[in-house]
Amino acid sequence: MFDRLSSLVVALTLVAIAAIFAMLAGGDALTIAILAVAGIAAILVVHGAAPDTTAGARGEAPAEPLPALPGSLLRHPDFARWADQEREPLIGTDDHIVTIANDAAIRLLGRHIVGADIRTAIRHPGAVDALAAAGSPDTLQEIHLADFPRPGHRWTMHIAALSGGERIIFLSDRSAIDAADRMRSDFVANASHELRTPLAAILGYVETLQDMNDEGDGATRHRFLSIIEREARRMQQLVIDLLSISRVEADRFxxxxxxxxxxxxxxxxxxxxxxxxxxxxxxxxxxxxxxxxxxxxxxxxxxxxxxxxxxxxxxxxxxxxxxxxxxxxxxxxxxxxxxxxxxxxxxxxxxxxxxxxxxxxxxxxxxxxxxxxxxxxxxxxxxxxxxxxxxxxxxxxxxxxxxxxxxxxxx
The missing domain is CATH 3.30.565.10 (Histidine kinase-like ATPase, C-terminal domain)
Structure with missing residues (x-):
């Protein structure tokens, strides 16, 4: 391959030969001038495009090549900046080793997890098998972690496998959602129980009165009716309170x-x-x-x-x-x-x-x-x-x- 100096000499020689042949062929002065200008332009283009292999001989460092894009998504600087903006913990691993952990993951598990084996960073019986497996890029694994990282807490872990043995692990805190679900279930169960108790009493005394067929003394009938009224008012008050707490919660914001x-x-x-x-x-x-x-x-x-x-x-x-x-x-x-x-x-x-x-x-x-x-x-x-x-x-x-x-x- 020619260096820049060799390319320049060859190009000048070719332009000179072309000009001589043009004169011998009887070309006019304008044609010869145009040919010379075009040749010089070609020389400049060749000179600029040819690699400068003499730089090393002069002791100068060769020009730096353009940087290639990283082959790993997890090591791309833009990915790291994006990960730190996520509120939920996010962890990247390469061959089971934690290579990146965003700020949320550091707060949850500690800074020591970077460089550690993911199976020791997330210590939970339900996560062991999923973290040890290679995983398929075609599937997103979902694992529920009860009592993680502390008793009473509940998290969901998603594992996305990438090419080359890399994986991204997402952690989502489900503790508040699960607590709200339990509270809702308890509320329905308690409300049903509270309504069922007076209702059973009312039905029981009504059936007793019906079985009496106007028999029995008036004092007994009056006592039964008083109990029915008391239990009915208790149910009424419970319904009023349930409606009240519902309205207050709807207005709380x-x-x-x-x-x-x-x-x-x-x-x-x-x-x-x-x-x-x-x-x-x-x-x-x-x-x-x-x-x-x-x-x-x-x-x-x-x-x-x-x-x-x-x-x-x-x-x-x-x-x-x-x-x-x-x-x-x-x-x-x-x-x-x-x-x-x-x-x-x-x-x-x-x-x-x-x-x-x-x-x-x-x-x-x-x-x-x-x-x-x-x-x-x-x-x-x-x-x-x-x-x-x-x-x-x-x-x-x-x-x-x-x-x-x-x-x-x-x-």
Whole structure:
């Protein structure tokens, strides 16, 4: 192959010979000039295109060739940047060795997994066989990992096989989704149970009355009918509470924008309870003045919140002891607090009191007509109003339930 210098000499020689032949053939001056210009242009093109093999002889480094694209997807810099933007853990392996792990994977499993065997990086009995197998590029494997990486957690692992023994492993956290599914299933089961119990009682006493055929004394019939009415009202209250918690959950992302007076709402609630036929209506004591506490809220929901907290204290406090209702201004927040003098609640029960259908004493709750949804509704209403729910109790002395709300127009 000619170097640049040799190519230039040959080209000049050919142009000169062509010009001489043109003159001998009787060509005019213009033709000879055009031929010379075209030849020189050809020389320049040849000179620029020919490789410069003399650079090495002059001691100069040869020109760098254009970089070739990486043969591995996992080692491509653009892939690494994209992987770090993913919120879920992503791991790349080559012949079972971790070659890349995004930030989410590092946070989950630790930085030490890079360079380690994937079978030791993801230690789970359900993942061993899938991680050890070569895998086919035509299939995407899915493996469910229970209690990974900690007890009570659940993840899904997808393995995508690439050519050349490389694989991409995706991890997805299913813990919250599974917890929501379990909560939904428990809710349906509990609601069905709560409705089935009074319904069975109603049907049983109705059948008994039918079998009596107007026989028996009136006192017995009256007692049976009273039980039927009580159980029917219990079912009615349960349906009302179920509808209430459904509506509150549907509104939980819509912040209230209507100015209301918390003091007026609580006073109205107390007046309604005092006018009821509840045996403890006389025990409710309002321990606050008429000072307004303006907040942004849903008046109906706040009234239900106050009603649930006060009626709970009436149900579970000891008879003939006060149920004290307080409204306090604490800086830029207003606090509604209700205190009873009942049996109190053991500390291990307190974190679960706002769970649906949770009862400290199930038999007692049923006897006083509780549905197990009262404090769950209070929790959802307080969250929608940016409130903070607190429950304090001392066994043998009583319980204090309070909710603080941000006051309107104040920082």
């Amino acid at each position: 819509r912040r209230p924008t209507t100015p209301v007076d918390l003091t007026a709402i609580v006073r109205t609630t107390i007046a309604q309870l005092k006018d009821s036929d509840h045996p403890r209506a006389k025990d409710v004591v309002a321990g606050f003045d008429a000072t307004p506490l303006p907040i942004l809220g849903d008046e109906a929901q706040l009234g239900q919140l106050a009603h649930n907290i006060i009626s709970n204290a009436m149900k579970y406090g000891r008879a003939d002891t006060p149920v004290t209702v307080e409204l306090l201004r604490e800086g830029h927040r207003g606090r509604l607090a209700v205190r009873d003098e009942g049996e109190g609640i053991a500390p291990d029960h307190l974190p679960r009191l706002t769970e649906r259908f949770y009862r400290v004493d199930e038999a007692r709750s049923r006897s006083v007509g509780g549905t197990g949804l009262g404090l769950a509704i209070v929790k959802h209403i307080s969250e929608r109003h940016q409130g903070q729910l607190d429950i304090e109790s001392e066994v043998g002395k009583g319980t204090r339930v309070s909710v603080t709300f941000p006051l309107a127009g104040e920082a």
